[in-house]
Amino acid sequence: MKRVVAIITAIMLMTAVPASAFDVSWNGWYWYFGYALADITNAENGNSAVLAIYSEADDTLLRVVRATVSNGAANPSARVASGEYARVFVWDGDSLEPSGEYPFNVTRDGVNGKGFLFSDNQRANNPNAVGYKSLTPFTGEYTLSMLLTVVEKGDNAIMIGDSANGDLSYGTSSAILLFNGDNFTVRSGDGNGNYSSDAYVLCPAEEGKSYTVTITGNTNTNSYRIIIKDGVNEYSSGVLTARRDAEKIDTLALISNAKNTTNNSGYYEDFAFYARNIDLSATFEEVIIDYKYNGFAGLYYALKANGRYIRGNMGKLSCDYTSVRDDSAKFIPRDMGDGSYAFVCKSSNNRITLSSDATNLLSAAYDVNGDNQHWVLEESENHSKENLSYYMKNLTMGEYIGVGNVSGAQVLVKTNAGGKAEIVLEPLHDESPLYLVSETEAYNALSDAQKERLEAVYESVAGDIFGRYGGHNEWTPRIRMDNMFNEILSGKLDNAAQRALLSDFLSTANNFIYSGQASYETVSTSLPGTNGLYWTIDEGVEGTYDFWRGTMLEGVLYKLNIHEADGTIQQTLNLYVQNDGTAKTNAETFKSVIVQIPYIFRTKLRNIKVRSDNANSYNGGGGDLYIRLNWSPDKNGMRSTVVHELGHIVDSNNGYWASGGGWNNAIATDMYTPSTYGGTNSTEDFAEFSRLYFSCYGNRDMQRGLQIIMPERYASFGRLRKNNLGGWGLWEDEYTTYGYE
Numbered sequence: 035m036k037r038v039v040a041i042i043t044a045i046m047l048m049t050a051v052p053a054s055a056f057d058v059s060w061n062g063w064y065w066y067f068g069y070a071l072a073d074i075t076n077a078e079n080g081n082s083a084v085l086a087i088y089s090e091a092d093d094t095l096l097r098v099v100r101a102t103v104s105n106g107a108a109n110p111s112a113r114v115a116s117g118e119y120a121r122v123f124v125w126d127g128d129s130l131e132p133s134g135e136y137p138f139n140v141t142r143d144g145v146n147g148k149g150f151l152f153s154d155n156q157r158a159n160n161p162n163a164v165g166y167k168s169l170t171p172f173t174g175e176y177t178l179s180m181l182l183t184v185v186e187k188g189d190n191a192i193m194i195g196d197s198a199n200g201d202l203s204y205g206t207s208s209a210i211l212l213f214n215g216d217n218f219t220v221r222s223g224d225g226n227g228n229y230s231s232d233a234y235v236l237c238p239a240e241e242g243k244s245y246t247v248t249i250t251g252n253t254n255t256n257s258y259r260i261i262i263k264d265g266v267n268e269y270s271s272g273v274l275t276a277r278r279d280a281e282k283i284d285t286l287a288l289i290s291n292a293k294n295t296t297n298n299s300g301y302y303e304d305f306a307f308y309a310r311n312i313d314l315s316a317t318f319e320e321v322i323i324d325y326k327y328n329g330f331a332g333l334y335y336a337l338k339a340n341g342r343y344i345r346g347n348m349g350k351l352s353c354d355y356t357s358v359r360d361d362s363a364k365f366i367p368r369d370m371g372d373g374s375y376a377f378v379c380k381s382s383n384n385r386i387t388l389s390s391d392a393t394n395l396l397s398a399a400y401d402v403n404g405d406n407q408h409w410v411l412e413e414s415e416n417h418s419k420e421n422l423s424y425y426m427k428n429l430t431m432g433e434y435i436g437v438g439n440v441s442g443a444q445v446l447v448k449t450n451a452g453g454k455a456e457i458v459l460e461p462l463h464d465e466s467p468l469y470l471v472s473e474t475e476a477y478n479a480l481s482d483a484q485k486e487r488l489e490a491v492y493e494s495v496a497g498d499i500f501g502r503y504g505g506h507n508e509w510t511p512r513i514r515m516d517n518m519f520n521e522i523l524s525g526k527l528d529n530a531a532q533r534a535l536l537s538d539f540l541s542t543a544n545n546f547i548y549s550g551q552a553s554y555e556t557v558s559t560s561l562p563g564t565n566g567l568y569w570t571i572d573e574g575v576e577g578t579y580d581f582w583r584g585t586m587l588e589g590v591l592y593k594l595n596i597h598e599a600d601g602t603i604q605q606t607l608n609l610y611v612q613n614d615g616t617a618k619t620n621a622e623t624f625k626s627v628i629v630q631i632p633y634i635f636r637t638k639l640r641n642i643k644v645r646s647d648n649a650n651s652y653n654g655g656g657g658d659l660y661i662r663l664n665w666s667p668d669k670n671g672m673r674s675t676v677v678h679e680l681g682h683i684v685d686s687n688n689g690y691w692a693s694g695g696g697w698n699n700a701i702a703t704d705m706y707t708p709s710t711y712g713g714t715n716s717t718e719d720f721a722e723f724s725r726l727y728f729s730c731y732g733n734r735d736m737q738r739g740l741q742i743i744m745p746e747r748y749a750s751f752g753r754l755r756k757n758n759l760g761g762w763g764l765w766e767d768e769y770t771t772y773g774y775e
Contacts, residue, residue: 174695
């Protein structure tokens with residue numbers, strides 16, 4: 035399912051443009067009476083003719099008059115006092131760019147000069163405003179990015195805000211980036227128009243250097259983050275509070291406190307910096323993953339090679355049937371989401387598997403950690419709609435399936451004279467509940483998108499992954515859907531009831547993956563970004579510490595250092611441990627668990643407080659994690675819940691992402707929920723998804739399956755990772771189509 039992100043691009047022109055096709059002359063009679071009147075002819079209808087009045091003493095722009103070109107002509111006029119002069123600009127009416135070879139800057143004494151345009155002339159309550167731009171209003175999560183070049187250092191700012199709060203100024207702006215002197219600086223606000231923190235340096239600002247500036251935020255939480263890239267380094271502000279709360283973001287401004295400009299014009303001259311290529315992305319709610327299901331409509335197939343059928347119920351595949359006798363010769367293709375398929379035997383549930391030395395084909399259980407079961411289907415010369423004939427190539431090794439003899443299927447090496455085999459997929463129409471349901475009137479009343487979702491979840495890697503690893507068998511997606519399809523095929527429901535059943539299923543009603551809380555048992559103990567990590571700890575300081583909301587207990591405060599493989603300290607945590615046997619045991623388990631979690635997911639964690647407590651609860655928020663148990667879980671159990679709590683910490687440190695429109699839209703749209711516990715509220719839903727995400731993280735099949743089964747959550751989580759957390763390790767960079775691009 036693919037949706038396109040809407041992009042609006044405004045080009046801020048800062049250089050000369052091609053020769054003018056219009057003419058400008060001054061009316062001397064008006065000059066005599068102290069007025070300037072420009073006679074503009076041969077101009078394009080709809081363009082803007084601008085008469086600007088400047089101070090002769092310091093070239094300050096004093097006021098502007100605009101006129102629209104009609105019938106090729108325009109006659110803007112304005113009073114000109116002693117010590118002032120006039121200049122004419124003509125701008126394209128649609129793009130608001132200069133029309134002509136250069137801005138037609140005719141002055142009273144005939145001097146031509148430079149003129150720049152940024153804004154659409156939106157009024158601003160700031161005497162130092164040099165450019166304003168109205169934006170398509172953003173609500174909920176938003177992002178704006180621009181390329182900024184510092185021409186010369188000055189006291190400048192970029193602001194965004196809500197026009198409903200009044201004309202844009204420092205006190206009415208929501209997000210503000212300051213670049214004064216040698217640095218870019220940021221600071222938090224209080225939501226009421228005031229600053230609530232001191233400014234701090236984000237990164238240096240160098241003359242002649244270009245920077246990519248990205249502002250991400252959320253109007254629901256009135257928070258934002260600024261990220262600056264200089265081509266080598268990336269600097270992130272962390273989450274800031276808006277200076278002024280906003281219901282929407284609809285205005286962008288460039289401000290100079292070092293230049294004399296005007297309060298009602300977007301025209302300026304020789305300014306100290308410029309922005310270009312400003313991309314204003316649609317709200318995040320419109321950004322959906324780029325995924326297209328390419329499955330085979332839920333059918334089982336017989337695989338025929340050289341006149342014989344392949345069977346998959348043995349350790350080594352056989353190719354000896356002359357007819358489809360039993361379920362061992364029936365395979366269902368699983369769409370793996372990367373252009374490849376896995377072929378699963380109906381009787382054994384084993385897959386067609388390439389041996390590690392690429393010399394044999396095997397019938398083997400599902401291997402979630404490798405690509406040796408992923409096959410690319412290349413249409414053969416004899417392929418047609420009626421003859422589904424393919425060559426099957428392994429995704430990783432590039433070897434084709436060949437048939438050495440009639441008694442066994444094997445992969446032929448390049449020196450084998452037999453070459454690759456032509457394999458025909460013969461559909462078995464009466465085998466798949468999904469296929470049988472697809473023949474019903476109720477199913478065909480669904481939209482194409484709804485059909486695609488059902489097919490993707492049922493027959494892709496998603497159905498396979500979560501069909502195996504769901505918390506309770508009766509709630510796995512495949513079994514749920516089989517039950518629904520069988521009910522539709524039972525003959526007990528009329529067409530309306532069948533449609534209602536399908537619609538209810540597609541509307542997320544009770545479609546959770548796990549009963550209770552999400553499972554973490556399938557996670558690898560060596561996730562990307564954790565290889566080689568180890569911990570060290572100091573001797574600790576005895577004392578009385580607050581272990582939970584004012585509960586003071588005797589314990590030890592340790593400095594827990596997490597090291598990278600080369601010994602570099604990656605993170606230092608405060609580990610508080612109560613003087614209690616259970617607490618000490620759980621603290622030891624925690625030390626082993628924390629080095630199995632990538633740093634970027636725990637970067638905001640500061641304090642861990644472990645105590646013995648009958649509450650039997652984990653709690654996380656801000657920078658704190660509390661482990662309050664009267665028993666000792668194993669590493670898997672603790673890691674599972676710690677990741678859930680770290681999800682809360684990530685959420686609370688990133689503008690309460692789970693409360694934003696993007697995440698709530700995902701909850702409303704996805705067909706499945708991580709768990710029944712996640713259904714408590716959006717915050718718990720986010721934490722449960724983060725736990726489920728890490729159950730899949732680093733495993734291509736599992737991560738792809740999660741993306742397919744909960745696409746909107748996956749997309750929103752990916753945007754959080756990409757824009758606010760800087761990505762998690764290098765692994766997923768190799769699979770960008772698996773996420774949120």
